[in-house]
Amino acid sequence: MIRRRNLNIDSGGVQLRKSSSGSRKSSVRTLVLCLISFYLGLASTTLLSSSSSSASAKNDIEQITKDNEHAKEIMLIKREFVMMQKDFEKKIAKAKKSVNSAAASSSLGGDASPFFDRSLKNLAHGMSKVSRLDFVTQFDFGSPTDKSKGGDVIMLYNNDKSIPTSKTDIVLGTNGKGVESLPLSESTKNCDWINVVTIPPKNDRVCTALLPNTDDWHIRRWKREGDSFRSVNRGQTDRGRTFRVPTEGTIKQHWGMLETYFKNFDEIRAELEPIAKKIAKDNTIIVMTCNMGQSELLMNFVCNAKAKGLSTENVLVFPTDQETKDLAEGLGLATFYDEKNFGRLPSGEARAYGDRTFTAMMFAKVVCVQIINFMGYDLLFQDVDVVWYKNPLEYFHDKKNPHYNFDMYFQDDGARGPRYAPYSANSGFYYVRNNEMTKYFFTSLLYSGDQILECSSHQQVLIQVMTEHASHFGLRVKVLERDMEEFPGGWHYHRNNKTFMKKLIDGKVNPQIFHMSWTKNKDNKIKFFQQMAEWYTEDKCIQRKRKDIADEDSSLVESCCLSEPNIVCHYRDKPSKIPCKDSDPIDKGHPSFW
Secondary structure (H helix, E strand, O other), rough: OOEEEEEEEEEEEEEEEOOOOHHHHHHHHHHHHHHHHHHHHHHHHHHHHHHOHHHHHHHHHHHHHOOHHHHHHHHHHHHHHHHHHHHHHHHHHHHHHHHHHHHHHHHHHHHOOOOHHHHHHHOEEEEEEEHHHHHHHOOOOOOOOHHHHHHHEEEOOOOHHHOHHHHHHHOOOOOOOOEEOOOOHHHHOOOOOOOOOOOOOOOOOOOOOOOOOOOOOOOEEEEEEOOOOOOOOOOOOOOOOOOOOOOOHHHHHHHHHHHHHHHHHHHHHHHHEEEEEEHHHHHEEEEEEOOOHHHHHHHHHHHHHOOOOOOOOOEEEEEEHHHHHHHHOOOOOEEEEHHHOOOOOOOOOOOOEEEEEEHHHHHHHHHHHHHHOOOOOEEEEEOOEEEEEEOHHHHHHOHHHHHHHHOOEEEEEOOOOOHHHOOOOOEEEEOOOOOOHHHHHHHHHHOOOOHHHHHHOHHHHHHHHHHHHHHHHHOEEEEOOOOOOOOOOOHHHHHOOHHHHHHOOOOOOOOOOOEEOOOOOHHHHHHHHHHOOOOOOOOHOOOOHHHHHOOOOOOOHHHHHHOOOOOOOOOOOOOOOOOOOOOOOOOOOOOOOO
């Protein structure tokens, strides 16, 4: 039931009192009309009393005006009338504000809002919607938002103080028009805090419960099993996939790796410091790690950069075997071979994502970044299957960059499943600013190595730890979204439509790098780079040791690097610099890219 409030006028101003019927708007109109009539009547009476149509009255007035004392009295009356008008306007304005406030108060009590009744007063009092694009542009919390997608954001207001003052009827729903849109600035005008909850656009039968309770920075999930529900972790899927805790054997294996690392940390740091200091540029080091099995990809990165006139002078390679150390140094790169920690790692290539060699190399990826970051340097980490179009450090060092004020930046992996949620960060290309938060993050990631060994994914655990640090400590992470043209990768090559890749091949977009992720093994990476005209390595240097390629004193750049790309067609259904219509498809039945 809508409570009505009427107004009484007395010498003290306007006072509210409750009434049992009518609407607030009607009360305001009645009040305004009554007051206008009252004061107009007063004005008319005053004027009529001073201007009679009869001749005798006219003579009387003329006689009065001749009297100075009486003239002054008339002027005082006129001034008093003007003051009464101004006072009237102020009281009307005050009355309107009071009635609106009373209306809002009554509605927020739960009796008038069609959105929320009194039982929900501790949860929400009103709501509106705002443009999704406007919201994610204004509130950039780092994770990819796929801005090209449309839709709106629902804003819930937990009490009357947070509701936009000038839009009370819209937010409360008392205008009968349902949930209406507001400009972002208007919808957040009275918000001191904004909590953001993301809900993926899936076809699953998902229900979302908002529970009035103490703060909880995690989403609790329940999954139906027959007629009841069971509490599950965030990695649970309909196919039964879930996040497992490390086994006792994995935990002890990780303890042994940490023991070796910590025992030798000071010695390793002392050896590494002069190398890092020598090559750092603007306090920044480009960090890579590689074994012999992936060495031709490292070689192609260098040859590709040389052909484009890009400097690799502040690249520091952490080889995991002596053969790769020799090759990297032959290519003119600085190296640090940590035999104490890496000496037992496999030297062969990973045959597939997540195999034993792949997982073992994940430890190297953690250690080499952690120690450089701990020593106080900014860093760019990249896998060896990356090629440059520009030196990407220019992007991250540009203070005019709209994303400059983040702690860490990652290439968007492209995947949107729960395993890599919410950031979908690709751990094969990222930039880190050195500060206390990033130091503690990479130290925490080092402590979580047993989880990496268990799930066979450096990327999954990195995102898991990073999400907690962003929430708990305020670590600012920016994922460079896949919709951007600057940082394309395997998702664009294998999963995106042809439009972007054709623009890239034709030089109609302006990327910084290309990362051949989402690719099963090294052999396919080489073939795809050859099709894209990004392979600058001589065949004679592939999987060869330095001593078998050239003399120890000779540079491998002259022996192994091409000045023009070696373009070879392999699969007609994959992006290529030239049409490969005569080649077989890699995926049976798929049409030609051209």
